[in-house]
Amino acid sequence: MIFTSTHIALAVVAGSFPVSAVSLWPVPASLTTGSTILRLAPDFTIALSVSNAPRDLVDAVIRTESHIWNDKHRLMVVDRGASHSAAIAKAPLLPQLNVQLVVRQPVLSIAEETSKEMEKRSEEYTLTVPADGRAALLVANSTLGLLRGLTTFEQLWYTLGPDIYTPSAPVTIHDKPAFPYRGFMLDTARNFYSVEDLKRTFDAMSMVKMSAFHWHVADSQSFPVEVEGYPEIAQKGAYDQELIYTVTDIKDLTAYAAERGIDIIMEIDTPGHSGAIGKAYPEHVACPESRPWGGYAAEPPSGQLRIASPDTVDFTSKMFTALASKMPGKYFSTGGDEVNINCYNQDEATQQQLKATNKTLDEALNTFVQATHTALARQGKIPVVWEEMALSYKVNLFYQTIVMIWISSQSAASVLEKGHRIVQAPSDYLYLDCGAGMWLGTSIGGSWCDPFKSWQRVYDYKPLAGIPEKHKSKVLGGQTCLWSEQSDPANLDSIVWPRTAALAEVLWSPENLLHNSSSALARLHDIRYRMVQRGIRAIALQPHWCAVRPGLCDAGA
Amino acid sequence: MIFTSTHIALAVVAGSFPVSAVSLWPVPASLTTGSTILRLAPDFTIALSVSNAPRDLVDAVIRTESHIWNDKHRLMVVDRGASHSAAIAKAPLLPQLNVQLVVRQPVLSIAEETSKEMEKRSEEYTLTVPADGRAALLVANSTLGLLRGLTTFEQLWYTLGPDIYTPSAPVTIHDKPAFPYRGFMLDTARNFYSVEDLKRTFDAMSMVKMSAFHWHVADSQSFPVEVEGYPEIAQKGAYDQELIYTVTDIKDLTAYAAERGIDIIMEIDTPGHSGAIGKAYPEHVACPESRPWGGYAAEPPSGQLRIASPDTVDFTSKMFTALASKMPGKYFSTGGDEVNINCYNQDEATQQQLKATNKTLDEALNTFVQATHTALARQGKIPVVWEEMALSYKVNLFYQTIVMIWISSQSAASVLEKGHRIVQAPSDYLYLDCGAGMWLGTSIGGSWCDPFKSWQRVYDYKPLAGIPEKHKSKVLGGQTCLWSEQSDPANLDSIVWPRTAALAEVLWSPENLLHNSSSALARLHDIRYRMVQRGIRAIALQPHWCAVRPGLCDAGA
Missing domain, CATH: 3.30.379.10 (Chitobiase/beta-hexosaminidase domain 2-like)
Incomplete structure (x- = not known):
């Protein structure tokens, strides 16, 4: 020290x-x-x-x-x-x-x-x-x-x-930082981002001392990452043969990020949000692209791994092993959000496999998670999951498992009671995609997580609010999240920056220096203009007139 | 025909x-x-x-x-x-x-x-x-x-x-088009855009057959346009000497736009929103940068032209003449929104000038508008104003004057009753800046025109709704507006496109082919992907999975 x-x-x-x-x-x-x-x-x-x-x-x-x-x-x-x-x-x-x-x-x-x-x-x-x-x-x-x-x-x-x-x-x-995990999550499955886009994002993250890139790399829409030994997953599951992160790309990206102080936590979301795997391996996926999608998934298309199938458990474990072996960091996320029960209830194969193994769905899920997490542990990785895995199902997670809070800022305390460390990503503060209108066709409504999270809202976030004293050390930090239903390289920078910089300060600086958005704004303008100088298209927070006259555009000034 | x-x-x-x-x-x-x-x-x-x-x-x-x-x-x-x-x-x-x-x-x-x-x-x-x-x-x-x-x-x-x-x-x-005026308004005063940014915007507009670029070029924050004979206005009123549209730039831009079927309507907003003129000509500006700004203007900084001063009327007329002479089109906007009465009540010079000329403020405003519009008429230009000039003050506008509706979609009928032609730019449908949070410092609230206007909202706009049959021919069309408090080149494309394309179709196509957003969405994806191919950073409206599967991401599909 x-x-x-x-x-x-x-x-x-x-x-x-x-x-x-x-x-x-x-x-x-x-x-x-x-x-x-x-x-x-x-x-x-x-x-x-x-x-x-x-x-x-x-x-x-x-x-x-x-x-x-x-x-x-x-x-x-x-x-x-x-x-x-x-x-x-x-x-x-x-x-x-x-x-x-x-x-x-x-x-x-x-x-x-x-x-x-x-x-x-x-x-x-x-x-x-x-x-x-x-x-x-x-x-x-x-x-x-x-x-x-x-x-x-x-x-x-x-x-x-x-x-x-x-x-x-x-x-x-x-x-020195207040929290070790200062992160940003990007979904590269709903829409694809190039290696260059990701590197530019790492450059920006490094400018504000962020430490973690949570890479929600695949989902039911596409699986754009090469898995060594299983090339068909991406060949058939990616949007296009040119839109795949190859093993070489992963090596390049993880090195680029790590040299800039950013640890990449890859997520392969399972058993839900995994329909794209079915393009190459239909035997492992229940309810692929079933309709109406609303009965089978949170959004189209549906598709979940057949958790009750020993073959699928084995396949998933090997897929995790292959990917985790390429990641230099200690963490790997297996996702686990929004598992749809009806998908399994309607899937004949799953029902037969449950009978054959004499398991309930909860038991099968527990077996699936424990087996796949054991595979990660063998690679020296600590599993990361979304909060449902700790709260919604009867799954016995390893105590080392890190749990990500997303449903709301109210969920954290319940997870901490179970003994896990957490990363805060509450949608009511830190979801960058909120507020741009509903993206489903034929809908004229708002987004599910309205309103837009302004930089002030992000900056107002208090990671330890409502956390009992005894659990505070288990709050590793937090992350903003960009789900990409309405994003791709065209608006990546402008939707992420400088809002994510607001969280970077919340997680680095001592709390008593924070939460005064007027004095913070002048400094945030400064780093935003610096980002623009480096080719990062961070948005203007105010007229330039205000940016060079700190305080004069405050309400009541 | x-x-x-x-x-x-x-x-x-x-x-x-x-x-x-x-x-x-x-x-x-x-x-x-x-x-x-x-x-x-x-x-x-x-x-x-x-x-x-x-x-x-x-x-x-x-x-x-x-x-x-x-x-x-x-x-x-x-x-x-x-x-x-x-x-x-x-x-x-x-x-x-x-x-x-x-x-x-x-x-x-x-x-x-x-x-x-x-x-x-x-x-x-x-x-x-x-x-x-x-x-x-x-x-x-x-x-x-x-x-x-x-x-x-x-x-x-x-x-x-x-x-x-x-x-x-x-x-x-x-x-052939349903409406002749199919427009987009950009504010280049709160934040500056390069000539290249504007040309790229014209390219995108031309792709969807738009016909009008309403250029809100100056405001109280900055005056980034060279006025021949009055070089000090921009030299002192622009943010930077490099951030000025020169006479050469105007020639270049108007030609580039016109060759692509786009008429540029320049706006010099008067007598409000004109504080930046006071940097070079303080004698013509009342309440420059007065505080607290809320007493003198809709947003900081305050500053309005001294309408009761014959010198100021003359100066403004000459400024309009100099700028209008550079514009090839038939239209020129003198603005006229959000005139703050208290600014004039508190301005000693204005009070003395009212006394000296024995006029009320309304009478002085009428003189100011008529004189400056007469100067435009001498240049062969038809004046364009914001709706307040027709509704809020006792101003006798020339009947040819075109009035822009912005306060809400309810204002149009009243203006049409007065005999003017109108352009629809209602903030409740067509303001692109809404929904991104309040930009004033120390505020954590929403924007004044929440919520965000999604493409579906824009597409749902009916320019003739509530317009009496006898007045329908006076509705020239409409425009989306981007006020730039929270925009600059970093997010220009992503905030404008493809939402503005939605309006382009509303104004071009026969009404009976419109307003079915599910079938429209497939076509909107197509033009959006085409824009991206041409270097316009239009945002993704859905996951790519949906974009290539029309209808499958509709609610209930």
């Missing part, structure tokens, strides 16, 4: 940011800033004092240097910093950032740190930027902590003409 | 489109299709039989040829047309499209036709595509009609491998 919580001086109180202050998002646990202008020396360098520095740390340093020089982000004030021109010209120069690791052998790469169990990761760091021309210093006790510190360092800088400067030196930061 | 309304055979009844039928958007007034596959000959050409063909007609033909060969849009069925492969290989070949103008001298260019008064434009055309290898024929009595026909012709074609084909030959179309 570099510092303990007692050393965290809460030097900045929400609402006290002067207009020209540094705008960090998420706001660090402890931050002190000055009001001296400091310019980056033309020959500024980042010096990595880490012996045998892992390649991904070196790359992170190179990216930071590139971002600082190329972002061309100007101060978010009316004149965009022009009035600082003379002061910048004669400002002290920052010659160097020294990057040091508190000695700990062996040095793991960022990707290796990111792939640990989340409670075992260290993301904390200390960053000091003197105002007098001495070198800045970034120290952490892991390469992952250094990545987080580099990300913060990037946000200190603004452009004016040829100069790069900060108006807020000296800066002293001690920082 | 090529044909009269009695000749329009309504051969296609909404809901009767087979899966593989041609998907035209907007659906033509009269359409018959067959089920023969017809392939484009490898040496297919469009032969323009128009002597002295205007350059923009030649360009339109070249664009159509390019679109047909390069769109690479596949049939919207599960196999994307693959099962047609053998039939396509041996299909008859279409050698040529002959394009003919019913002789009328002189031949005007598309841009010239588009710049006429809208009631004087002819957009009708006849298109026949035989199934037996004879040439297709497009006939119209104006170059603008030919443009509309070429646009329809483009939508007949699908790609499979190297082949371009239609599954629905022979095709016979007689077509």
